[in-house]
Amino acid sequence: MMDRAVYRIIDANFNRAREALRVMEEYCRFAVNNGSLSGRAKQLRHELCAAIGQLEQGKLLAGRDTLGDVGVGQRVENQLERATAAEAFTAGARRLTEALRALAEMVQAESKPVAAAIERLRYQAYTLEKDVVLFAGPVERFNRVQLYVIVTSDLPAEILSLASRCAAGGADCIQLRAKGMPDERLFAVAVEFVDICRDLGALSIVNDRIDIAAAAGADGVHLGQDDLPVEQARRLQLSPLIVGKSTHNDSELERAIGAMPSYVSLGPAFTTVTKPKIEVAGTDYIRHGLQRLAETGVSHVAIGGITHENVELLLRAGVQRVAVCAAVTEAPSPADACRRIKDKMAEFLSG
Ligand SMILES: Cc1ncc(COP(=O)(O)OP(=O)(O)O)c(N)n1
Ligand SMILES: Cc1nc(C(=O)O)sc1CCOP(=O)(O)O
Ligand SMILES: [Mg+2]
Numbered sequence: 001m002m003d004r005a006v007y008r009i010i011d012a013n014f015n016r017a018r019e020a021l022r023v024m025e026e027y028c029r030f031a032v033n034n035g036s037l038s039g040r041a042k043q044l045r046h047e048l049c050a051a052i053g054q055l056e057q058g059k060l061l062a063g064r065d066t067l068g069d070v071g072v073g074q075r076v077e078n079q080l081e082r083a084t085a086a087e088a089f090t091a092g093a094r095r096l097t098e099a100l101r102a103l104a105e106m107v108q109a110e111s112k113p114v115a116a117a118i119e120r121l122r123y124q125a126y127t128l129e130k131d132v133v134l135f136a137g138p139v140e141r142f143n144r145v146q147l148y149v150i151v152t153s154d155l156p157a158e159i160l161s162l163a164s165r166c167a168a169g170g171a172d173c174i175q176l177r178a179k180g181m182p183d184e185r186l187f188a189v190a191v192e193f194v195d196i197c198r199d200l201g202a203l204s205i206v207n208d209r210i211d212i213a214a215a216a217g218a219d220g221v222h223l224g225q226d227d228l229p230v231e232q233a234r235r236l237q238l239s240p241l242i243v244g245k246s247t248h249n250d251s252e253l254e255r256a257i258g259a260m261p262s263y264v265s266l267g268p269a270f271t272t273v274t275k276p277k278i279e280v281a282g283t284d285y286i287r288h289g290l291q292r293l294a295e296t297g298v299s300h301v302a303i304g305g306i307t308h309e310n311v312e313l314l315l316r317a318g319v320q321r322v323a324v325c326a327a328v329t330e331a332p333s334p335a336d337a338c339r340r341i342k343d344k345m346a347e348f349l350s351g
Contacts, residue, residue, distance in 0.1 A: 007063030009106045014052045014060070017099035021045040023092035024128070031085040032136045034297035036260070040128050044121060051117040052103075055110060086136065093129035097122055134234065135297070138220065138242040138262040142299045142321075145172040145203065146345050147338060150303075150325040152177045152274060156189045162329055163193055167200035169338030175222055175323070177207040190216035205242065214238045220262065225252060230259035244301070248281050253289055257296050264293065265323060268304020269314060274325045280304070283317055290318045308340040315348045 025041035028034055052060075082088040100122040107115040149171040151162045163174050176193045178186055190206055194216050197204035205220040206213035210233040213221035220242025223233060230243050237243075245261040247253040248268070256264045266289040268280050286302050293300050302314050303323040311322055324341060331337035 003059075004063050006106050006109065007059045008065060010052070010055065010103060010110075011060045011064050012069075013099040013102045013106070014048070017048055017096050017103065018045060020092040020096035020099065021048065024089055024096065024132070027085050027089040027092070028132060031089075032132065032139070032297045033295065034135065034260075035295060037128070037132050037135065037297075040124075040131075044124060044128065047117070048100075048121055051114050051121070054114050055107070086140075089132065089136075090129070093125065093132075096125050097129075100125060134237075134240050135260055135262070137240045139297060139299050141203065141219070142173070142242050142244075142262050145301070145321050147171050147342050148173040148175065148205075148301050148321060148323040149328050149334075149338065150175045150177050150207075150274075150323055151329060152179075152325055153329075154178050154180045156185065156192075159189055160192055160196060162334055163196050163202075164200065165334045166328060166338050167197060167202040169328075169333075169335030170342040171202055171328075171338050173203040173205060173219075175205040175207055176218075177325075179208075183212070187212055187215060190218065194218050203242065205244065210236050210241075213241060220244060222246070222265075223261075230256070230261045246303075247289065248279070249285065250288070253292060257292070257298060260296075261298060263299035263301055263321075264289070265301050265303045266290070267302060267323075269302050270305030270310060272305040272326070275304075278304075283313060286314065286319060287317045306341075308337070308344050311341055311344050312348055315345065 021041055021044055025038050025045065028038035028041055082091060100118055104115045104118040104122065107118060147170060149166040151159055151166070151174060153159050153162065159176060159178065166174055174197055176190055178189065190212050194204045203219040205222050206216065206218045207222050208227050210221045210228055214237055221233060222244040223230060224246040230245055233243055242262045244263045244265060245256040245259065247256050247264045247266060253264065266286045268275070268278055269283055269286055271280055272278065290300060301321040301323045302319045306314065306322045306324045307327040314322060322341070328334050328337040
């Protein structure tokens with residue numbers, strides 16, 4: 001009799017875990033658009049089926065008694081009321097780990113190797129949930145950006161004044177790029193910069209320095225080819241951060257995609273006065289980059305020599321976000337310069 005009850009519990013939790021994994025896989029595939037994360041959910045589902053397949057299938061089915069299940073029809077408040085796909089994913093992940101725990105305990109008496117395999121799957125499920133949440137949340141926030149302004153200066157007052165004026169002009173995201181400031185001063189400026197951006201509704205990104213970004217409470221960090229790798233930066237974050245990565249050619253792009261940043265910058269699109277020595281990658285690289293990124297869920301921003309006069313060329317190539325430095329920060333009115341670019345983008349995207 002006990003044996004039957006155990007198999008009944010195993011059957012119910014196997015179905016629960018499989019169904020939860022399907023929800024997680026669909027979220028990764030259709031909401032996050034990331035093949036590698038959806039592939040991991042699929043792999044977990046296959047491994048779970050293989051582990052349970054080692055038990056006697058006849059006993060599992062014989063144990064099933066849905067009509068006699070006293071739990072059928074019992075609903076707790078909010079069950080099945082998910083406002084977003086992300087909430088459905090999180091609820092699925094919770095159901096999955098609970099079901100795997102119940103499975104591992106019940107299978108123990110029948111087969112120790114199967115119980116051990118299920119325990120391994122439970123730990124993989126925790127890691128998958130973490131990787132999905134840390135990737136998808138920041139990407140979703142960054143995807144709302146259209147105009148990303150890079151404030152390049154080592155003068156604290158100038159940085160803060162430019163950040164306010166650009167945010168007032170409609171910049172959705174602002175980067176603090178101070179290449180020659182001592183750490184103590186950089187941290188103090190970063191704290192004020194983050195406050196200004198938050199008050200005016202813009203995302204705050206710190207260039208190069210994950211430590212300063214995390215300590216100042218910024219929304220993200222931008223990393224170049226010579227900066228800390230994306231994987232290492234993620235390990236140092238204190239809360240989910242937007243992590244950007246520069247790319248200038250196909251091989252940098254492939255490596256960047258492997259590390260799953262929140263966005264990659266594609267550039268330089270045109271000749272840039274801010275980095276006069278860098279080789280122009282051109283609009284063909286940007287077009288190719290956009291195609292390649294489409295199946296990864298990684299967001300993008302085009303960069304390099306962008307002005308209100310050439311932005312339409314990029315929009316025609318499919319660009320949805322642009323990063324601009326000199327055309328805004330060197331303009332007589334940075335706020336007006338932001339508005340001009342935003343208006344061009346709005347005009348194109350609505351037409
Ligand atoms: C949005 C964005 N894209 C590219 C860069 C350049 O980063 P990197 O190559 O590390 O060069 P520096 O800006 O650090 O000199 C960026 N900062 N922002
Ligand atoms: C800082 C930077 N990085 C680039 C890259 O392609 O990695 S282009 C660039 C300069 C962007 O400034 P502007 O809008 O003045 O051209
Ligand atoms: Mg850098």
